[in-house]
Amino acid sequence: MYKYKRYDIVLDATDNVATRYLLNDACVLARKPLVSGSALRFEGQLTVYNCDGGPCYRCLFPQPPPPETVTNCSEGGVIGVVPGIIGSMQALEAIKIASGIGSSYTQRLLLFDALDGTFRSVKLRPRSPTCIVCGNEPSITQLIDYIQFCGAAASDKEKELTVLDQQFRINAKEYQAMLTCGEPHLLLDVRPEVELGICQLPHASLNIPLAIFNKDASKATKQVLQWIRDLEEKKQEFEQQQESSLSHSHDAAKALGNNHSPTVVCVCRRGNDSQLVVRRLQEELKIQISCGELSKGQQDIKLVDIKGGLHAWARHVDREFPIY
Amino acid sequence: MLPITVEFSGGAELLCGNVKKHEVELPKLDGKWQIRNLLVWIKDNLIQERPELFLLGDTVRPGILVLINDADWELMGELDYDLQERDRIVFISTLHGG
Numbered sequence: 001m002y003k004y005k006r007y008d009i010v011l012d013a014t015d016n017v018a019t020r021y022l023l024n025d026a027c028v029l030a031r032k033p034l035v036s037g038s039a040l041r042f043e044g045q046l047t048v049y050n051c052d053g054g055p056c057y058r059c060l061f062p063q064p065p066p067p068e069t070v071t072n073c074s075e076g077g078v079i080g081v082v083p084g085i086i087g088s089m090q091a092l093e094a095i096k097i098a099s100g101i102g103s104s105y106t107q108r109l110l111l112f113d114a115l116d117g118t119f120r121s122v123k124l125r126p127r128s129p130t131c132i133v134c135g136n137e138p139s140i141t142q143l144i145d146y147i148q149f150c151g152a153a154a155s156d157k158e159k160e161l162t163v164l165d166q167q168f169r170i171n172a173k174e175y176q177a178m179l180t181c182g183e184p185h186l187l188l189d190v191r192p193e194v195e196l197g198i199c200q201l202p203h204a205s206l207n208i209p210l211a212i213f214n215k216d217a218s219k220a221t222k223q224v225l226q227w228i229r230d231l232e233e234k235k236q237e238f239e240q241q242q243e244s245s246l247s248h249s250h251d252a253a254k255a256l257g258n259n260h261s262p263t264v265v266c267v268c269r270r271g272n273d274s275q276l277v278v279r280r281l282q283e284e285l286k287i288q289i290s291c292g293e294l295s296k297g298q299q300d301i302k303l304v305d306i307k308g309g310l311h312a313w314a315r316h317v318d319r320e321f322p323i324y
Numbered sequence: 325m326l327p328i329t330v331e332f333s334g335g336a337e338l339l340c341g342n343v344k345k346h347e348v349e350l351p352k353l354d355g356k357w358q359i360r361n362l363l364v365w366i367k368d369n370l371i372q373e374r375p376e377l378f379l380l381g382d383t384v385r386p387g388i389l390v391l392i393n394d395a396d397w398e399l400m401g402e403l404d405y406d407l408q409e410r411d412r413i414v415f416i417s418t419l420h421g422g
Contacts, residue, residue: 015422038419043334045419060396061418065387069377070420071335078421108388111333111416122391122414125398210340270334 005030009094011085012036017064018146018154024049024057025143028134035093037086039078042072042113044086048093048106054106059128067152082114163275170304179203184234185263186227192278199322201267210273225298228262238322259314266305269309274305326350327356327409336388339378340370351354360403389416
């Protein structure tokens with residue numbers, strides 16, 4: 001933990017809020033300048049904290065952002081050139097500090113927008129005398145628990161949500177069985193539209209992103225119901241065929257429960273958003289049933305999601321499947 | 325009418341239809357236009373989804389930095405700053421990725 005004391009300048013190139021507060025406090029306590037760089041999507045930011053009367057990270061951001069507002073690179077993506085540019089500039093500032101020239105980014109923030117091709121440098125507040133770590137009467141005099149402080153893990157990995165009961169989830173192999181025997185179902189892909197261009201499961205799907213459910217769940221649900229109406233017709237044809245040949249679909253029927261109501265299978269990249277959508281659909285259907293808007297068949301719609309999403313599909317079913 | 329520019333970056337633009345730059349004309353007001361009432365106006369007129377990710381109480385949520393004409397708003401009086409014609413107000417969501 002006290003490794004950093006052996007160094008004169010610290011460069012923050014980390015990927016999460018908790019570690020950023022940790023490095024800030026450590027640098028303030030050890031009186032080291034902190035050259036901080038960050039990047040997301042097409043944007044980068046650079047500044048130097050705790051140097052020549054400039055602010056520290058806490059002077060600017062006394063409170064950590066609510067965890068749900070933080071987009072990390074593994075979720076939001078980042079174009080590799082941007083951290084490359086920001087990292088090079090961090091190295092440059094470190095050299096300027098080490099050689100006594102001094103940094104240009106004390107009390108200044110560089111905003112790099114790769115999409116617009118603009119660099120903008122803005123003036124920041126000076127060190128705050130009331131800052132709880134670098135102020136005149138600091139209350140933080142040693143390192144604290146930063147994961148607890150930020151309410152978020154010190155990594156940029158996604159948390160695995162458990163929103164749904166097991167009965168509302170199938171695994172990738174069970175879904176594969178459904179596909180093999182041609183069990184009619186609605187595949188609802190809830191990823192943002194642009195991600196469907198990267199890869200899709202080998203079955204026709206309806207794409208309604210989670211964001212649309214968040215915006216207007218009722219409208220999105222109606223779209224799903226319309227699909228189900230079309231599906232019911234197909235399903236009737238399928239069952240007629242099944243009666244004429246011996247059932248091959250035993251496994252799938254078992255996996256899904258042997259019922260005759262339509263099935264909606266939700267999928268996303270990792271199996272988090274898909275659970276949220278199933279939950280949203282469950283709630284919406286309840287409302288619509290209570291308003292008497294659904295036919296009897298529609299009331300028994302079976303909603304499931306694929307556990308672990310496309311990542312699980314790539315792991316357990318199709319090792320060639322592209323993941324991102 | 326008070327013409328100003330409002331910009332969002334660092335992901336804050338996702339709250340207003342992914343549009344970064346907004347040239348707006350603030351309607352006439354009995355009192356003065358300050359950042360305080362500008363925030364409410366933005367919430368009502370520019371933010372399209374999840375306003376709680378922009379405002380917390382009467383100020384911006386933690387993690388958003390406000391710039392008034394390229395300077396940290398704390399240097400300019402924060403919520404009490406009196407808006408001038410053609411001011412440029414920028415809301416930056418800080419980035420944490422690396």
